[in-house]
Amino acid sequence: MTAPTPTLEKYVAPPLSGGFSIEADQLTRRFGEVTALDRVSVRIHEGEFFSLLGPSGCGKTTLLRMIGGLEMPDSGRLILLGRDAADWPAHQRPVNTVFQSYALFPHLNVVDNVAFGLRMKRLPESEIHRRVQGVMEMTRIRELERRFPAELSGGQKQRVALARAVVNEPKVLLLDEPLGALDLKLRKQLQIELHQLQRRLGITFIYVTHDQDEALVMSDRIAVMNEGRIVQLDTPAQLYERPRTRFVAEFLGACNLIEGEIVEAASGQIKVRSAAGMFMVAMGSIAPDIRSKVTLVIRPERIVLSALTQSGQPNRVSAEINDVIYSGAETRYSLCGGAVPFHCCLINSSAVRDGFAVGESVSAYFPPESLILLND
Amino acid sequence: MAVNRPSLRLSLWSALAYLFLYAPIAVVVIYSFNAARFGAAWNGFTTHWYAAIWDNPQALSAARNTLLLAGCSTLISTLLGTALAYGWTRFHFPGRRWISGLLHIPIFIPDIVLAVALLLLYSLVSPWLRFFELGLPTMVLAHVTFQIPFVAIVVRARLAGLDPALEEAARDLGASGRQKFRHVTLPLMMPGILAAAMLAFTLSLDDFVVSFFTSGPGSTTLPILIYSSVKRGITPDINALSTLIILASILGTVSVMLLQRKNR
Amino acid sequence: MTDPGNSRQTVRAAFVCGPGLIWLLVFLLVPMLLILSVSFISRGAYGELEWTVTLENYRRLIGFGALGFDPLYPQILLRSLALGATTAFLCLLMGMPLAFFIARLPGRFRAAALLLVVIPFWTSLLIRTYAWQILLAPEGWFGSILRHLGMTELYPGTLAVLIGMVCDFLPFFVLPLYASVEKINWSLAEAAMDLGASQWNVFRHAILPQISPGLTAGLILVFLPATGQFVIPDLLGGAKTVLLGNAIQQQFGQSRDWPFGAAMAVAALALVIAGMWLFYRKSGQKGEWL
Numbered sequence: 022m023t024a025p026t027p028t029l030e031k032y033v034a035p036p037l038s039g040g041f042s043i044e045a046d047q048l049t050r051r052f053g054e055v056t057a058l059d060r061v062s063v064r065i066h067e068g069e070f071f072s073l074l075g076p077s078g079c080g081k082t083t084l085l086r087m088i089g090g091l092e093m094p095d096s097g098r099l100i101l102l103g104r105d106a107a108d109w110p111a112h113q114r115p116v117n118t119v120f121q122s123y124a125l126f127p128h129l130n131v132v133d134n135v136a137f138g139l140r141m142k143r144l145p146e147s148e149i150h151r152r153v154q155g156v157m158e159m160t161r162i163r164e165l166e167r168r169f170p171a172e173l174s175g176g177q178k179q180r181v182a183l184a185r186a187v188v189n190e191p192k193v194l195l196l197d198e199p200l201g202a203l204d205l206k207l208r209k210q211l212q213i214e215l216h217q218l219q220r221r222l223g224i225t226f227i228y229v230t231h232d233q234d235e236a237l238v239m240s241d242r243i244a245v246m247n248e249g250r251i252v253q254l255d256t257p258a259q260l261y262e263r264p265r266t267r268f269v270a271e272f273l274g275a276c277n278l279i280e281g282e283i284v285e286a287a288s289g290q291i292k293v294r295s296a297a298g299m300f301m302v303a304m305g306s307i308a309p310d311i312r313s314k315v316t317l318v319i320r321p322e323r324i325v326l327s328a329l330t331q332s333g334q335p336n337r338v339s340a341e342i343n344d345v346i347y348s349g350a351e352t353r354y355s356l357c358g359g360a361v362p363f364h365c366c367l368i369n370s371s372a373v374r375d376g377f378a379v380g381e382s383v384s385a386y387f388p389p390e391s392l393i394l395l396n397d
Numbered sequence: 398m399a400v401n402r403p404s405l406r407l408s409l410w411s412a413l414a415y416l417f418l419y420a421p422i423a424v425v426v427i428y429s430f431n432a433a434r435f436g437a438a439w440n441g442f443t444t445h446w447y448a449a450i451w452d453n454p455q456a457l458s459a460a461r462n463t464l465l466l467a468g469c470s471t472l473i474s475t476l477l478g479t480a481l482a483y484g485w486t487r488f489h490f491p492g493r494r495w496i497s498g499l500l501h502i503p504i505f506i507p508d509i510v511l512a513v514a515l516l517l518l519y520s521l522v523s524p525w526l527r528f529f530e531l532g533l534p535t536m537v538l539a540h541v542t543f544q545i546p547f548v549a550i551v552v553r554a555r556l557a558g559l560d561p562a563l564e565e566a567a568r569d570l571g572a573s574g575r576q577k578f579r580h581v582t583l584p585l586m587m588p589g590i591l592a593a594a595m596l597a598f599t600l601s602l603d604d605f606v607v608s609f610f611t612s613g614p615g616s617t618t619l620p621i622l623i624y625s626s627v628k629r630g631i632t633p634d635i636n637a638l639s640t641l642i643i644l645a646s647i648l649g650t651v652s653v654m655l656l657q658r659k660n661r
Numbered sequence: 662m663t664d665p666g667n668s669r670q671t672v673r674a675a676f677v678c679g680p681g682l683i684w685l686l687v688f689l690l691v692p693m694l695l696i697l698s699v700s701f702i703s704r705g706a707y708g709e710l711e712w713t714v715t716l717e718n719y720r721r722l723i724g725f726g727a728l729g730f731d732p733l734y735p736q737i738l739l740r741s742l743a744l745g746a747t748t749a750f751l752c753l754l755m756g757m758p759l760a761f762f763i764a765r766l767p768g769r770f771r772a773a774a775l776l777l778v779v780i781p782f783w784t785s786l787l788i789r790t791y792a793w794q795i796l797l798a799p800e801g802w803f804g805s806i807l808r809h810l811g812m813t814e815l816y817p818g819t820l821a822v823l824i825g826m827v828c829d830f831l832p833f834f835v836l837p838l839y840a841s842v843e844k845i846n847w848s849l850a851e852a853a854m855d856l857g858a859s860q861w862n863v864f865r866h867a868i869l870p871q872i873s874p875g876l877t878a879g880l881i882l883v884f885l886p887a888t889g890q891f892v893i894p895d896l897l898g899g900a901k902t903v904l905l906g907n908a909i910q911q912q913f914g915q916s917r918d919w920p921f922g923a924a925m926a927v928a929a930l931a932l933v934i935a936g937m938w939l940f941y942r943k944s945g946q947k948g949e950w951l
């Protein structure tokens with residue numbers, strides 16, 4: 022973990038008490054030629070909403086299965102709730118999973134599906150009944166009791182799968198793209214419900230998704246994965262504001278990339294020359310070697326457009342508008358300045374369209390504090 | 398789908414094919430209600446021959462043998478075949494690739510080859526082991542041999558179609574290996590097992606060739622009885638008996654089809 | 662299930678698969694090996710087995726008996742092959758349209774039409790065969806029609822055997838073929854039609870390649886058992902239509918010459934193994950149509 026920069030303090034999740042649910046150390050798993058997990062090390066706090074985010078095939082499910090005990094590492098160590106997980110069989114771990122495909126038992130109705138885990142523990146029927154009813158109440162599937170999985174909609178299946186896992190009161194709940202198969206509206210609603218559920222239960226949620234918005238909205242921390250590795254682990258705000266690689270910058274939200282070269286570094290500021298002009302950037306985490314090639318990143322909504330003024334000032338680029346796309350809440354512009362294409366978006370804060378038109382020449386201002394300097 | 402309806406010519410030809418397939422079945426059923434004692438002439442409707450079966454001790458003992466044989470062999474072959482299918486799909490072990498070939502031998506070889514091969518085995522062993530003297534037990538052994546592959550293939554198809562996540566979910570929810578098998582795997586396999594057993598039963602019921610060679614005195618089954626009656630000249634009560642067997646086969650087939658459909 | 666071939670799995674597999682595999686070993690492979698070995702020995706004066714190694718049985722099979730050249734057994738072999746091939750061809754003529762017919766039916770009728778093919782498949786072959794005796798007998802339904810047409814020498818005889826064979830094995834042909842026809846991508850045929858191809862060319866180039874696995878499977882599944890059939894020629898053929906199956910039965914029955922019967926069984930087995938090899942190589946489908 023990196024210490025957050027002072028300006029972002031307000032976004033940081035409340036400090037987490039207690040120890041770690043998961044301590045993974047150099048976990049590696051290969052399937053033939055494919056390295057699904059490549060020396061993954063991560064610590065996940067108790068009670069944290071932790072997301073694994075990454076493109077398809079990057080090893081998210083594999084890591085999750087390892088925590089659940091359905092997959093064993095080739096090498097590396099996994100400590101689960103303070104205990105070495107190597108000889109801890111899946112069915113004894115206080116961990117439950119909401120599977121990517123839900124995996125509801127087709128031969129059991131909803132109640133029996135939910136009660137399955139408790140029955141396996143041979144709890145008294147009266148207690149099973151009480152707990153199952155409680156959880157079904159909470160997940161609002163009471164009226165589906167007698168139905169079979171084949172008779173449920175996608176959203177209902179998702180709730181049953183959630184209830185079936187939660188009723189066991191696990192210490193860690195693993196969710197593998199639980200909303201992946203649902204439509205956007207239902208997904209937004211269930212995102213909120215899941216988030217509230219996690220706060221209420223206070224248990225660790227490890228949530229796999231390849232939807233960046235979902236991860237940003239719900240998580241305390243996010244691990245961005247690529248090709249079997251964790252490439253950055255941070256709070257949502259940190260990941261968005263301070264990506265450390267181009268991959269992370271591009272994976273989370275839209276961004277503009279401008280390639281350049283450091284020409285000067287002094288008094289907390291770095292000067293970068295690019296095809297679009299000179300940029301001043303706040304001194305960040307990377308070493309300001311003169312002449313080194315760098316990439317500047319800026320989010321489209323941070324660029325400030327104004328009517329053309331005098332050019333030649335640093336961080337100010339005169340550009341021509343190539344395209345305008347109106348999308349309700351905001352208007353997106355495609356621009357080109359000094360042969361460098363970039364995008365910019367403005368919030369439509371009033372009903373009066375006071376934007377710019379195609380072909381117009383404007384001045385684009387790239388605020389120094391919004392520019393991110395990457396050396397890859 | 399862009400498939401056009403069958404043309405008239407195709408339909409007529411197919412109707413002819415169905416007629417051809419069902420003519421023998423129909424004739425047996427119809428003649429079982431024919432009052433004439435001899436010959437093919439229609440002499441009025443009667444259910445007399447069905448009643449006559451009850452007064453025919455040979456037919457009754459053959460029916461008893463047939464059911465006993467089919468029941469015992471189905472039980473054994475379903476157990477062995479199901480276990481075989483389970484291990485075949487779930488475990489990796491040396492020689493696993495050869496199982497498929499082994500199972501297809503009894504499906505492909507002519508009945509008569511299996512029949513004489515078993516006859517040879519029994520006659521070589523029986524001087525030492527009285528158990529192998531021809532009779533119902535040797536027939537059960539023979540029937541199980543040709544039933545196992547069918548059971549194993551049907552059950553395996555069911556197992557291979559199961560979502561592996563279901564069993565993982567059971568583990569995840571705290572089921573031990575045994576509990577997982579008992580509460581998830583076995584119930585999910587059940588439609589396949591039932592279909593397989595039904596198939597095995599029908600196969601045994603219909604088998605003539607293997608039974609013919611491996612039966613001994615006193616272990617005559619219905620197909621053998623029918624064969625010897627046919628050789629002597631068909632009597633109407635044999636038609637009645639055959640009709641009952643056809644009925645059993647149809648019931649078996651339809652229930653297998655229904656179970657298979659439920660499998661999907 | 663993650664680590665292939667570890668020894669614990671092998672032990673568990675041995676417990677689970679063991680009984681079934683041992684059963685097949687003892688009651689399938691051992692008898693086959695016995696047949697093979699017995700085919701190389703000779704028969705004693707009273708039909709008992711005499712364990713002296715000889716090639717005599719195979720010599721007799723290809724026509725070089727003790728009394729000089731005798732074409733009886735080569736004839737039986739050839740007749741079996743010819744009858745099997747003819748049956749397969751007739752099943753093709755009859756079954757191909759049927760498979761296309763079923764595939765073109767609207768969905769709800771299709772299952773029923775298929776069931777109507779499956780039912781005879783699982784109905785006693787013995788019963789269906791003796792029913793043809795009734796039908797083809799001179800006073801039977803077909804028999805009398807045929808007599809009016811001037812065909813008297815039908816039953817018993819080769820033609821009767823063929824009718825019985827086609828009727829009994831038609832489902833064996835239609836079921837695997839249908840499995841392929843069902844999966845046909847008709848848009849290919851339509852595209853060919855659009856390009857002006859003749860009906861035959863559409864079938865030849867757009868349809869046939871798609872159904873060839875099912876077609877091969879069907880033909881082999883008819884040809885092999887038809888060649889080794891024993892009940893149908895026994896009930897419908899006369900003395901002149903002895904086939905491989907009957908010949909084997911004769912040697913193990915009345916003639917009590919088991920070694921010679923075993924040699925014929927080995928010939929039948931060799932045929933099957935060749936057929937199975939073709940089946941696996943050509944069709945790639947492993948009995949999923951069952």
Ligand SMILES: Nc1ncnc2c1ncn2[C@@H]1O[C@H](COP(=O)(O)OP(=O)(O)OP(=O)(O)O)[C@@H](O)[C@H]1O
Nearest residue numbers: 052055056057076077078079080081082083084231
């Ligand atoms: N049992 C397996 N056998 C072989 N390869 C596997 C197996 N499981 C996973 N892999 C491979 O490991 C890599 C990581 O797979 P994983 O399922 O963890 O990806 P993922 O991040 O969950 O992807 P998705 O978002 O598509 O679910 C993939 O390349 C996959 O093909």
Ligand SMILES: [Mg+2]
Nearest residue numbers: 081082121197
């Ligand atoms: Mg996944």
